[in-house]
Amino acid sequence: MAIENLNAFLYDYFDAHNCQILNNQNGVLQVKLTEEIDKVLMNRPFYWHYIKNMGREGDTATLNLITNPDKRDEKGEWIHFGSPRLQQILKSVVKNERYTKLFQSDNSGKKSALYPWLVVNIRISYQGKQNKDEIVSFGLHLIKGLMYKDMMEKLDSITLKPAIDDYCYTITPIIKMSSGFHRIEKVLDSYINNQTHDWADESLQTLNEETALVKHFYTSSADEEENNEHMEQEINDIRQRYSPKVSYSVINGGIFYLMDDFH
Template identity: 80%
Template sequence: MAIENLNNFLHDYFQAHHCHIQNNKDGVLQVKLTEEIDKELMNRPFYWHYINKMGRQGDTTTLNLITNPDKRDEKGDWIHFGSPRLQQILRSLVVNERYTRLFQSEQSTTKTALYPWLVVNIKISYQGKQNKDEIISLGLHLIKGLMYKDMMDLLGNVTLKPSIDDYCYTIAPIIKMESGFHRIENVLNDYINNQTHDWADESLQTLKDEITLIEHFYTSSADDETNHEHMQREIDDMKERYTPKVTYKVINGGIFYLTDNF
């Protein structure tokens, strides 16, 4: 499921930036970048400076992005939650596109209501002996209070645009933005708390074992103030490294105006 979600995330990112999806099959995504995204991701400033100065049309990069572990040895970028390419895309989203407002495209000749959804994409980081990141997307209907997980997957077949179509009109939200964020935060906390956290137990056991080894080493050494300071420093380092922590931060989000049966 994690691989499928990651692949969908990449597909949605490049599609939203008008890149040409050449192929997307079995965890391998091939995409032809636009000039804007090439400049953002490929680190070719001298090439684009020359091309723009000469008034020529540049040749943009084609990326082969692999999220299927069975195909990680194929030619291309192996993408996982710690990979440099994914982190680069996430940083780009944080810097350039943290908040947006989009409208569902609805080619209608009659009046059509669009309802507000608060959509937030969040990165959860599990830190301990083993580190892991997870990206989830939550959507809250600001009229009915409905909430969906994997919201971006649900929007996969919905055409979104920055301007509203003719004959469409928006419904004002009943749930205020601050209250909406609190609801999303509560759902996020429940989601984390309801998971099994064997990784946290393993981290705590490793921490306990490491502290025992450190104390044994220094106890068998000469007992002086310098040794005690060194021991405490190492123990503090181990606590920082192995104490399990779960943190999360918003990657991006926005208000999406959608039909009642999108």
């Protein structure tokens, strides 16, 4: 995910939770939290317990989140994939907002059909010598079978609501949800396989080098039986640490009913 996308993800998260966006320029997002999100992100239960017992209105935190590498030395939190704050937000999304149903708004006053899309946000985890996460989104038209990657970016330009507008009606899906997920998985597998995996080659090289060093150390010692046991344990630890792995998990998703001219 590019820096702009990460910034947009953070903006959308806080905006959806009615937090006040104080500033959003050049990869620096300043936001005033609501009480609800303060309790989720700031980990200060004793403060809120005290405030409630006193019958007072609490002062919520203001966050300054930086996603632009050129600005990372400025005052604030440097946010990147793997950073604790981002992981905290993603866990919050997974826990509280795993599935949704939204409808495109239509102010035309005409009778309009809305077509079903399966939209899924997925976190890809690359694990090896260096770990990183990537967030991708897919949208599958549950009638035509059309699929888009970076679906959330395409949805930025339209207005979505939790309730359907008057005069609008929904079209019943033809593609079943299970089949839709399977199609997205196949495209996701292809996306991962078509990448260059220099990180995996580097991880394997480090694994082989570390394994060779351990073997050299233990084979030069006297107590062979005891050393073999320790050597195998250390080699197993090295394999666990450096063996390259790719896994992915669904962050959230839902059914989005959109107009036929959406593209």
